[in-house]
């Protein structure tokens with residue numbers, strides 16, 4: 138398996154090079170040269186597998202011979218042994234047709250752990266095997282940063298710098314990142330929004346000379362390893378429903394800001410997983426929902442919401458979707474992205490828009506509706522949703538037809554977002570690792586949101 142760029146200017150490269158390259162050197166995103174097809178027969182066999190066994194089979198399709206199977210198996214087992222639930226990503230049934238796929242049983246209580254604990258171990262493995270220097274640079278709206286730090290803290294040969302928007306993440310998210318005192322971790326609290334953080338790191342990665350000089354590696358979902366790892370839980374959840382004989386028409390509702398999680402579902406469907414509908418849920422930062430409904434991709438005004446991890450305007454994985462939407466035509470993607478840079482918008486109509494609407498349904502959830510859904514599910518099912526999952530649940534309630542089986546991806550544990558949940562008078566006890574954070578000192582540097590300010594910090598740290 139080789140990897141190519143959505144903008145077509147990078148010669149095909151192997152899996153390890155793709156991981157190390159992160160953002161493609163031509164400014165595009167890396168995708169597999171072809172999408173492996175999984176037959177019905179294979180799906181039947183995979184249904185019997187445990188989560189790590191399934192992950193191994195799926196990764197093997199994308200890694201092929203580059204990492205010996207025994208090594209890959211160890212990487213997978215090590216990555217999921219830190220999860221608190223034996224199933225890794227269990228599926229909870231709420232009623233006859235509603236399910237929640239709990240993705241928050243990893244070390245930092247968010248779905249990011251599923252891919253990032255693996256990527257952390259993979260980086261350590263690659264660093265040792267290829268003698269590569271791993272200097273990770275990432276941007277976070279709260280969850281990715283904590284999980285990436287946890288995945289590599291204290292690891293030899295690896296350093297990590299994470300940018301988060303100052304005072305725009307939840308208290309627990311901030312503590313998870315900034316109470317880590319390992320010398321290989323640097324937290325920069327950027328004066329600006331997540332979009333500023335993401336734009337800065339993308340521009341630094343696009344400066345190929347700077348990227349090579351400082352050996353910059355990506356942990357955001359611009360890194361294709363993230364997407365591949367996230368496809369696994371779609372398969373896993375589908376199989377749990379198939380066991381119950383309920384896999385006839387399964388839709389997934391996915392809260393998303395950066396389009397990574399739902400793109401993983403799109404890839405799983407393209408591999409052959411019979412997903413009925415992919416429902417995209419946004420908060421009031423609803424550029425993606427507007428695109429799907431109206432065909433216009435154009436950032437709006439930033440809004441601080443109860444689901445801060447999705448307070449994102451420009452979704453970095455959107456370009457991967459455009460690549461497939463336009464029949465893998467790198468030239469078309471290149472000119473659309475150039476148009477977006479120049480004019481700040483992309484507009485599509487006709488059959489292309491129809492295709493988008495066949496691929497996804499979308500719903501954007503207002504702040505009040507997010508809280509109402511938390512209260513409703515708590516009363517009706519005695520189940521506490523975090524505000525991101527609540528957006529997914531609200532979208533599913535709106536868009537899944539009655540009787541249709543819908544799985545909501547639960548992206549985080551409610552304890553990470555107690556500020557919002559308390560507004561509805563619902564009390565919760567923090568899990569012990571989260572409670573313990575409140576006693577620890579914090580380490581972070583507040584910086585201005587300019588490339589120069591960040592570059593200066595990186596030059597001193599790396």
Ligand SMILES: N[C@@H](CCOP(=O)(O)O)C(=O)O
Nearest residue numbers: 277278279280281357358397
């Ligand atoms: N919601 C994310 C934003 C970064 O997304 P990623 O898919 O690039 O990791 C976060 O919590 O940081």
